[in-house]
Amino acid sequence: xxxxxxxxxxxxxxxxxxxLMVPSYIISVFTKGNDASAFLFTILLTALIGVVLAxxxxxxxxxxxxxxxxxxxxxxIFASILGxxxxxxxxxxxxxxxxxxEIVSGFTTxxxxxxxxxxxxxxGTLFWRSFTHWIGGMGILVFTLALLPSxxxxxxxxxxxxSPGPVAGKIAPRIKDTxxxxxxxxxxxxxxxxxxxxMGGMNLFDSFVFTFGTVGTGGFAPYNxxxxxxxxxxxxLVIGTFMILSGVNFSLYYMGYRGKIRDVFKDxxxxxxxxxxxxxxxxxxxxxxxxxxxSMGLALRDAYFQVSSIMTTTGYxxxxxxxxxxxxxxxLLLLMFTGASxxxxxxxxxxxxxxxxxxxxxxxxxxxxxxxxxxxxxxxxRIMQNETVSGIVSFMALYLFIFVVSSLxxxxxxxxxxxxxxxxxxxxxxxxxxxxxxxxxxxFVYYSQPAKFLFTILxxxxxxxxxxxxxxxxxxxxxxxx
Amino acid sequence: xxxxxxxxxxxxxxxxxxxLMVPSYIISVFTKGNDASAFLFTILLTALIGVVLAxxxxxxxxxxxxxxxxxxxxxxIFASILGxxxxxxxxxxxxxxxxxxEIVSGFTTxxxxxxxxxxxxxxGTLFWRSFTHWIGGMGILVFTLALLPSxxxxxxxxxxxxSPGPVAGKIAPRIKDTxxxxxxxxxxxxxxxxxxxxMGGMNLFDSFVFTFGTVGTGGFAPYNxxxxxxxxxxxxLVIGTFMILSGVNFSLYYMGYRGKIRDVFKDxxxxxxxxxxxxxxxxxxxxxxxxxxxSMGLALRDAYFQVSSIMTTTGYxxxxxxxxxxxxxxxLLLLMFTGASxxxxxxxxxxxxxxxxxxxxxxxxxxxxxxxxxxxxxxxxRIMQNETVSGIVSFMALYLFIFVVSSLxxxxxxxxxxxxxxxxxxxxxxxxxxxxxxxxxxxFVYYSQPAKFLFTILxxxxxxxxxxxxxxxxxxxxxxxx
Numbered sequence: 001x002x003x004x005x006x007x008x009x010x011x012x013x014x015x016x017x018x019x020l021m022v023p024s025y026i027i028s029v030f031t032k033g034n035d036a037s038a039f040l041f042t043i044l045l046t047a048l049i050g051v052v053l054a055x056x057x058x059x060x061x062x063x064x065x066x067x068x069x070x071x072x073x074x075x076x077i078f079a080s081i082l083g084x085x086x087x088x089x090x091x092x093x094x095x096x097x098x099x100x101x102e103i104v105s106g107f108t109t110x111x112x113x114x115x116x117x118x119x120x121x122x123x124g125t126l127f128w129r130s131f132t133h134w135i136g137g138m139g140i141l142v143f144t145l146a147l148l149p150s151x152x153x154x155x156x157x158x159x160x161x162x163s164p165g166p167v168a169g170k171i172a173p174r175i176k177d178t179x180x181x182x183x184x185x186x187x188x189x190x191x192x193x194x195x196x197x198x199m200g201g202m203n204l205f206d207s208f209v210f211t212f213g214t215v216g217t218g219g220f221a222p223y224n225x226x227x228x229x230x231x232x233x234x235x236x237l238v239i240g241t242f243m244i245l246s247g248v249n250f251s252l253y254y255m256g257y258r259g260k261i262r263d264v265f266k267d268x269x270x271x272x273x274x275x276x277x278x279x280x281x282x283x284x285x286x287x288x289x290x291x292x293x294x295s296m297g298l299a300l301r302d303a304y305f306q307v308s309s310i311m312t313t314t315g316y317x318x319x320x321x322x323x324x325x326x327x328x329x330x331x332l333l334l335l336m337f338t339g340a341s342x343x344x345x346x347x348x349x350x351x352x353x354x355x356x357x358x359x360x361x362x363x364x365x366x367x368x369x370x371x372x373x374x375x376x377x378x379x380x381x382r383i384m385q386n387e388t389v390s391g392i393v394s395f396m397a398l399y400l401f402i403f404v405v406s407s408l409x410x411x412x413x414x415x416x417x418x419x420x421x422x423x424x425x426x427x428x429x430x431x432x433x434x435x436x437x438x439x440x441x442x443x444f445v446y447y448s449q450p451a452k453f454l455f456t457i458l459x460x461x462x463x464x465x466x467x468x469x470x471x472x473x474x475x476x477x478x479x480x481x482x
Numbered sequence: 483x484x485x486x487x488x489x490x491x492x493x494x495x496x497x498x499x500x501x502l503m504v505p506s507y508i509i510s511v512f513t514k515g516n517d518a519s520a521f522l523f524t525i526l527l528t529a530l531i532g533v534v535l536a537x538x539x540x541x542x543x544x545x546x547x548x549x550x551x552x553x554x555x556x557x558x559i560f561a562s563i564l565g566x567x568x569x570x571x572x573x574x575x576x577x578x579x580x581x582x583x584e585i586v587s588g589f590t591t592x593x594x595x596x597x598x599x600x601x602x603x604x605x606g607t608l609f610w611r612s613f614t615h616w617i618g619g620m621g622i623l624v625f626t627l628a629l630l631p632s633x634x635x636x637x638x639x640x641x642x643x644x645s646p647g648p649v650a651g652k653i654a655p656r657i658k659d660t661x662x663x664x665x666x667x668x669x670x671x672x673x674x675x676x677x678x679x680x681m682g683g684m685n686l687f688d689s690f691v692f693t694f695g696t697v698g699t700g701g702f703a704p705y706n707x708x709x710x711x712x713x714x715x716x717x718x719l720v721i722g723t724f725m726i727l728s729g730v731n732f733s734l735y736y737m738g739y740r741g742k743i744r745d746v747f748k749d750x751x752x753x754x755x756x757x758x759x760x761x762x763x764x765x766x767x768x769x770x771x772x773x774x775x776x777s778m779g780l781a782l783r784d785a786y787f788q789v790s791s792i793m794t795t796t797g798y799x800x801x802x803x804x805x806x807x808x809x810x811x812x813x814l815l816l817l818m819f820t821g822a823s824x825x826x827x828x829x830x831x832x833x834x835x836x837x838x839x840x841x842x843x844x845x846x847x848x849x850x851x852x853x854x855x856x857x858x859x860x861x862x863x864r865i866m867q868n869e870t871v872s873g874i875v876s877f878m879a880l881y882l883f884i885f886v887v888s889s890l891x892x893x894x895x896x897x898x899x900x901x902x903x904x905x906x907x908x909x910x911x912x913x914x915x916x917x918x919x920x921x922x923x924x925x926f927v928y929y930s931q932p933a934k935f936l937f938t939i940l941x942x943x944x945x946x947x948x949x950x951x952x953x954x955x956x957x958x959x960x961x962x963x964x
Contacts, residue, residue, distance in 0.1 A: 325896070326897060326899050326902060327894045330890050330893045330899055358879075360872065361876050364873060364876035364877070387849075390845075390871075391849075394843050395846070398843045414808065417815065418900050
């Protein structure tokens, strides 16, 4: 590993993080929260470590794939370790592991909480945990890339390692420009949602906090009843729709901005994503209408919100869907695994991977008739390389493997099979609230400390898409290059 | 499709089936069962249809892959439709769908039952349903191939379509000899188990019936409490061990018979199969010892039996494992998916496919360091063709897809998610008793008729490994060739 450049970039990330904590500190000071000094201390500590690391001179700039993985994984881990301090130091969590769980849940846009009652948290802390969704959604490294002088070709390794999905799309020739375009799009969508929520009568603080949770597809809310605290159908529709918008590959917005609207809607991943949403909403609404609901309109509204929330792995809830019939719950459980699009802020396996798997099934059926035919897998009219296809397959296999082993470990906690499966799916897929034990109205507070630590690791594995993290486990990653 | 040869072979299969029903008829006559005339009628009807179809002359012998698929799928469907008649005609099931479910459960070696009380069944019927396990375990087509004059190269298509697992292994150059060797091995293993059970004090009828269920990895028992009706540890160990032996690729026995013992134990699938069994038994025994059990010895005994039973997809039970802690139940649920070896009588996904998936994960981790390295997947020292690997992947994807869609449909019955998942896993994987609702002491009797029909289809899809059946759905399969 090229330690020089890795440590230098880590320093820059921490410097940026310390600046990003300032708004929370200001809110804390103005609202006279008990967390003001905790924020100030953390900001200074983070900045100090950042300065020390970033001021290294004479670093050797050539980095390879594994350095990119190291920068991203370590960057996320360090940012989480320091970002968790304000919660713990101000006494808003009992243990440091709890604080770490909460902040990793924030950065990874999971949205699961170990807090039994979020409404007693000071405003600065409420703002910070939701702001971590926003930062983590588009990626702290992508943010760094947009600000820093160009890393040249090496920047792509970092970008690729942090981007969700099997293929990282460069929009502009320079990775720095790609990062800038992505963040500008992200900021515009964020501001539009804030304005729409304000128009619906939501106050400024809540509008920002809910918007961070929505566009980052995170799910932290300032109320125990999540979005259910606002009974307004308008608010449900705005948040529901912006969750779906945040589950779209962000490069498609830039494509649309440049006038290629028809190409946008030809995108196969987008199509499948929208088709799944429509089918899931209809199936659940009908199921609800024939069981728990009297009004088809209300059934559609609630189905729409919950499907958007779970499929984009946000985790907001307007109703306790744990009381819904098995069929509806089963569909939601399934959407947890699917996730939304690659290149969005959402978690899960990503629709593109499901698309490729469906195409592989289709090819295999075709092959049973024409055993000797060559049938390459095409996505958006382009042949997908065998390498990419087998990468997708291995990803899904590893995902299932980690899912299964973790579920077994969680079962040792004594919870039932359904709860264990749902909690692991909720953290590994960065969804947040799961079904049953970890349902929308309940949370992770009752799990043991080791279980919470395991969930913390699963959230990071899910956000960084497994291989980025796992490749660091191999001893040769730590050998000094040069 | 080459209708001539397809119908002719179907006729031969039915003729063989009518002969295979004779022992049940004789038992029925001697025990004065209410099912004697039902057996006689079915034997005559089956033989009549068989003779009509088989007596076609001047058939064109050239067959292709899709004809092989058609022969196998239709052969299984026709044999089931007629094989179900004795149960229905003698009034031992209420509806014909129930009888069909029961016999398909038999032929596919699933072992799930829709009978609330099997102990009131006449002896002939008890014998017949267990005998279908034995016939279906090694395959009715393989039996046909062993008896018929050689089909030449075409026989291999049929053999391949009926053999469980991704690669069908020819032991002898001629497929007819391979089929004979397999059946001779099968009969020897069967006789050894019958003798061992007789030595344990079991009566002759039970010894045969339990042996059919064991070596066919089926699971039908003549008692409601399954193998639990015999409290003897010796009986548990004999049946437990023979289930494991029946989950081994049968061609390895022939390899061992020919003196290549070392090669047998070098087989990677066999090794992984045995490793999984050992780990699962130890994990469950420890879990039981720390929770429900006082004696580690009894915990080991019960863990051994239940692991053998579930992993080989047999479905016998000596205890109600639904009362076990989540962790142990979770492991059993997982083993349901794994299944035993390819080329054995067991169901599930098969260990070889798990092995290939694990190797793909390993390769992908390796590739994240050396992006340009070529790393072929090797099994038993031989490079696996890309075609085979992608076939395995597509199989698993399709398996999950069918699993998920069927589970959702079953959830519409109003059962909880865990029960729906377990029942679908139990039928699609040809295991039999599932967890919770469809647990070892309960059965499928409470499901609706459409649900039972769906389960019947899932059992056939599982036994014939999906693509064989699915390729027949395409309209072009039914176009007349020649």
